[in-house]
Amino acid sequence: MKVSVIGLGYVGLPLACAIAKSTTHNVVGFDKSESKISKIKNRICPIDDFQCEQDLKIVNLECSANPDIINNSDIYIICVPTPVLNDYTPDLSPIKNAVSTVSKYLQKGQNIVVESTINPGVCDEIVIPLLEELTNLKAGLDFDVAHCPERINPGDPNWNVYNIPRNIGSTSKEGTKMLAEFYREFVNNSINEMPNLKTTEATKIIENTFRDINIALVNELAKSFDVLGIDLLAVIKGAANKPFAFMPHYPSCGVGGHCIPVDPYYLIERAKQSGFDHKFLKLAREINNSMPEYTIDKLIDALNHIEKPIKNTPIGLLGMSYKANVGDLRESPSIKLKSFLEEKSANLFIYDPYFPELSNTNSIDELLEKCDAILLATDHKEFKLLSGELLNKKNVKVVIDGKNFLNKDDIECYNIIYKGIGH
Numbered sequence: 542m543k544v545s546v547i548g549l550g551y552v553g554l555p556l557a558c559a560i561a562k563s564t565t566h567n568v569v570g571f572d573k574s575e576s577k578i579s580k581i582k583n584r585i586c587p588i589d590d591f592q593c594e595q596d597l598k599i600v601n602l603e604c605s606a607n608p609d610i611i612n613n614s615d616i617y618i619i620c621v622p623t624p625v626l627n628d629y630t631p632d633l634s635p636i637k638n639a640v641s642t643v644s645k646y647l648q649k650g651q652n653i654v655v656e657s658t659i660n661p662g663v664c665d666e667i668v669i670p671l672l673e674e675l676t677n678l679k680a681g682l683d684f685d686v687a688h689c690p691e692r693i694n695p696g697d698p699n700w701n702v703y704n705i706p707r708n709i710g711s712t713s714k715e716g717t718k719m720l721a722e723f724y725r726e727f728v729n730n731s732i733n734e735m736p737n738l739k740t741t742e743a744t745k746i747i748e749n750t751f752r753d754i755n756i757a758l759v760n761e762l763a764k765s766f767d768v769l770g771i772d773l774l775a776v777i778k779g780a781a782n783k784p785f786a787f788m789p790h791y792p793s794c795g796v797g798g799h800c801i802p803v804d805p806y807y808l809i810e811r812a813k814q815s816g817f818d819h820k821f822l823k824l825a826r827e828i829n830n831s832m833p834e835y836t837i838d839k840l841i842d843a844l845n846h847i848e849k850p851i852k853n854t855p856i857g858l859l860g861m862s863y864k865a866n867v868g869d870l871r872e873s874p875s876i877k878l879k880s881f882l883e884e885k886s887a888n889l890f891i892y893d894p895y896f897p898e899l900s901n902t903n904s905i906d907e908l909l910e911k912c913d914a915i916l917l918a919t920d921h922k923e924f925k926l927l928s929g930e931l932l933n934k935k936n937v938k939v940v941i942d943g944k945n946f947l948n949k950d951d952i953e954c955y956n957i958i959y960k961g962i963g964h
């Protein structure tokens with residue numbers, strides 16, 4: 542078969558490589574970003590994904606920023622972003638654009654798979670009507686539309702596109718079966734055939750909503766236990782000693798990435814259109830969105846203890862990425878932390894080894910040299926060397942650990958004020 546992947550980002554590129562590596566199908570990729578395509582053509586991986594980097598060196602993957610490359614595909618797989626607008630309502634324009642592109646090439650007997658995360662109803666209410674209107678073909682009869690939501694966790698050493706189980710549902714039972722067989726060719730785990738498109742779409746949304754809500758719970762507990770004088774990390778460790786029915790989640794200075802802080806809004810908005818108000822989901826979003834400001838308040842409190850105002854005090858922000866050991870800025874809490882610090886006229890120094898272009902210092906050492914207080918926002922492995930001894934040597938007086946990543950006891954040994962989140 543000819544298989545085309547539309548959107549070669551964190552989801553599409555590892556997928557295209559996996560199909561090209563594990564099957565005999567002819568795989569092509571289309572991305573509207575010329576710079577991404579030029580990197581991929583030179584076998585430079587544009588994303589932080591070790592497996593994908595390795596695969597890209599050896600696979601036969603033709604790609605282009607010209608959509609004609611997808612012409613005459615048996616399967617078109619859509620992996621474009623699904624962000625939210627400034628008012629947190631879903632922005633489905635990348636999906637609609639990708640569907641319009643596919644419609645120019647779609648013929649009878651071909652299939653479309655949407656891997657992007659979408660709310661229940663997007664395939665039936667938007668993707669299929671658009672395709673039918675633009676092609677004069679009939680879904681379920683002339684072509685199948687399937688949803689097979691991606692669950693990849695970039696940078697995860699254990700789970701990747703080859704071994705994460707999948708759910709797939711489509712416009713017809715036969716279509717689901719055929720496409721499930723296709724996924725079984727390169728995914729070495731279960732491919733669950735779902736009853737229809739809507740249930741498949743809902744499955745992915747609840748996975749990420751489940752995480753958002755549980756993180757919101759521990760973030761709220763962090764605030765509550767802080768005033769009660771209880772160390773939440775010790776509590777979570779104790780509760781996780783129960784071998785069933787408890788799943789540890791951890792508090793932090795905020796929730797980032799393209800999925801957890803975005804996907805719940807897709808369900809909230811679609812349910813609202815049908816007259817249902819998701820109070821619980823909205824509250825979880827509100828709590829998680831409040832964490833950067835809460836973290837800045839912790840910093841101001843700690844500075845008060847050493848009788849320093851935040852204004853003009855040299856503060857070091859360590860980490861811009863939303864996630865450890867990768868350079869991914871999407872929805873990063875560090876963006877909010879940085880703008881709060883700027884609003885309050887702190888003398889701001891930034892270091893992130895994965896974002897030299899966003900850093901105004903060249904090393905951890907240089908940042909420590911300049912700062913009275915540091916705020917750790919990303920748990921990059923490089924920051925593990927921040928010991929009490931080093932911080933004391935550099936005369937750092939306050940440490941705000943937004944990821945509960947550093948050794949509190951070791952830092953407090955040197956009479957440095959340490960504040961984690963609920964810790």
Ligand SMILES: NC(=O)c1ccc[n+]([C@@H]2O[C@H](COP(=O)([O-])OP(=O)(O)OC[C@H]3O[C@@H](n4cnc5c(N)ncnc54)[C@H](O)[C@@H]3O)[C@@H](O)[C@H]2O)c1
Nearest residue numbers: 548549550551552572573574621622623638639657658691
């Ligand atoms: N990043 C993750 O960890 C992850 C995990 C699971 C699911 N998802 C979901 O997968 C989808 C894609 O996410 P991603 O992280 O790969 O995004 P990404 O931004 O890394 O990649 C998307 C790519 O699509 C391209 N693109 C956008 N519009 C296009 C169009 N009309 N035609 C062709 N190319 C187009 C962009 O240039 C970009 O390269 C989203 O719905 C996301 O929620 C992401």
